[in-house]
Amino acid sequence: MTEHSLWRFSRALHRAINDREPEDLEALIDDDVDWTIYGPVDMFTFLGARHGKEAVLDVCRKIAENVRIHRFERESVMLGENSAASMMRYSLTALNSNRPISLRIANFAQFKAGRLISMRVLVDTFDLIEQALGSPIHLPKIA
Amino acid sequence: MGDDGNRQCVLAFIRAYYEGDAATALACCADDFDSITYAPVDLFPHLGHKHGKAWVTEAIAIQQQRYSSRKHEVVFIAADGPKIATMTRAALTKQNDGRVVQMDVAEFFRLANGRIVEHRSFFDSFDFVQQVLGHDLSESFAASVRGAMQS
Numbered sequence: 381m382t383e384h385s386l387w388r389f390s391r392a393l394h395r396a397i398n399d400r401e402p403e404d405l406e407a408l409i410d411d412d413v414d415w416t417i418y419g420p421v422d423m424f425t426f427l428g429a430r431h432g433k434e435a436v437l438d439v440c441r442k443i444a445e446n447v448r449i450h451r452f453e454r455e456s457v458m459l460g461e462n463s464a465a466s467m468m469r470y471s472l473t474a475l476n477s478n479r480p481i482s483l484r485i486a487n488f489a490q491f492k493a494g495r496l497i498s499m500r501v502l503v504d505t506f507d508l509i510e511q512a513l514g515s516p517i518h519l520p521k522i523a
Numbered sequence: 524m525g526d527d528g529n530r531q532c533v534l535a536f537i538r539a540y541y542e543g544d545a546a547t548a549l550a551c552c553a554d555d556f557d558s559i560t561y562a563p564v565d566l567f568p569h570l571g572h573k574h575g576k577a578w579v580t581e582a583i584a585i586q587q588q589r590y591s592s593r594k595h596e597v598v599f600i601a602a603d604g605p606k607i608a609t610m611t612r613a614a615l616t617k618q619n620d621g622r623v624v625q626m627d628v629a630e631f632f633r634l635a636n637g638r639i640v641e642h643r644s645f646f647d648s649f650d651f652v653q654q655v656l657g658h659d660l661s662e663s664f665a666a667s668v669r670g671a672m673q674s
Contacts (some may be wrong), residue, residue: 418627418647420661423668456631456643458603465601465608467631467643473650484561487628488599488610493534500599500610502629504561505649512668517660519566519652 386457386464394452397444402437409433410495417501436499447472447481455484456466464489474512481511489510526602529634533607534597534641537630541595541613543587545580552576553638560644566652592616598627607632617655624654 385408392404415436419427420489426442451471465488472481483503490498510516532551539547556576562578564571569578569585586593592615598611605663626646633641 381545398586403551418650420649420665420668422661422665425669456606456608456633459599460601460603463599463601465599465610465631467608467629480662484645486606486608486610486628486631488601500627502610502645502647504563504645506563506652507561507648508568509649509664509668513664516565517563517664519656519660 384459384464385462385494386459386466388494389489389491389496393440393448396440397447398449400441402440405440406433406437407496409436410497413498415439415495415499417503419451419503419505419508422426423512434451445475447474463490464491465519477512477514479512479514481508483508483511508519526594527606528606528637529605530600530602532634532637533609533632534600536632537595537609537611538599540579540583540586541593543583543593545583547625548579548583549576551639552579553635553640556639558642558644562646562648563652588614589618590615591618591621604666605634607634620657622654622657625650626651626654 387522389408392408396402396405411433413433414431414434414494419426421428426446430436449470449472452468454466454469455469468485468487470483472487473479474481486502488500490497505514506517534645536548536551539551554576556579558573559579560570562570569582594614596611596612601608609628609630612625613628614623614625616623629645631643633638
C-alpha cells in the first residue's frame with residue numbers, strides 16, 4: 381500500500397521547521413502551490429497567502445525562525461485520494477520570548493502526483509494572539 | 524449509512540445552519556451531539572463547548588438575529604468513513620448596519636448511525652472580531668506580538 385502524500389509532507393514539514401532542513405520539503409511542493417495560513421500578517425509574518433514553491437519555502441523558513449515544535453497530536457485525520465484534512469494540536473515555543481504556545485490547527489491539503497498543490501490552514505487566531513502577548517485581550521461581548 | 528450518506532448529512536446540516544432551517548439541522552444531529560467552536564467565548568458566549576442538540580437551535584437563532592443574509596459555499600470537503608471535514612466560506616450581512624462580514628470556517632464532524640455526534644470548528648477569530656466591530660485592532664497589538672514572536 382502506498383503511503384499517503386500527507387504523511388510524507390508532514391514529516392518533511394516538521395524536519396524543515398525543527399531541524400531547519402528543507403530539502404525533503406522542497407521535493408514535495410509543486411512549483412505552482414497555492415498556500416494560505418489565515419491570520420494577521422502584520423503580527424505574524426509567516427501568516428497570509430503565498431503562491432509558488434519559493435514563497436512557501438520562505439514561509440517555512442520564517443516559521444522555523446520563530447517557533448519550535450515540541451509536540452503535536454493528530455486529533456482527526458481524513459484522507460482522500462489526493463486530498464487530506466486534519467485537526468492537529470501543537471505545543472510550540474516562540475523562540476524570541478521562550479513563551480509556550482498551544483494551539484489547534486485545521487489543515488486542508490490537496491496533492492497532485494505526490495506534491496502539495498494547495499494548503500489552507502485555519503487557527504483560532506484570537507487565542508494565538510493572546511498567547512503570544514501573554515495576556516488576554518479585553519473587548520466587549522459581541523454575541 | 525455509507526460514506527456518501529454521511530457526506531450528504533453534513534452538507535445538509537451546513538446548508539440548514541446558514542439558511543436558518545433549525546428543524547433540518549436538528550434532524551442531522553444525534554441526541555448526544557457535542558460541539559466545540561474554538562473561539563473567544565468571552566466575546567462569543569454562544570460558542571465554545573456545548574453539549575446537546577439544543578445548542579443548534581440557539582446558534583441558528585443568534586445568527587438570524589445578528590445577520591439578515593447568510594450565504595455560504597462549501598469549498599473543501601474530505602470524507603473518511605464516519606469522519607467528514609469541510610471548509611466553508613460564509614458571507615453574513617449584519618442586521619444593524621448592513622455590512623457584510625466574511626469568514627472561512629473549518630469544521631470536523633464525526634457521525635454515528637448517520638447522525639452528527641461530534642462537531643469541532645475553527646475560524647480566523649481575530650479577523651472576524653475586527654470585521655464585526657468594524658475597526659482594525661491589529662495596530663494596538665502588532666508591535667507587542669511581533670516583539671514576542673520574531674527572532
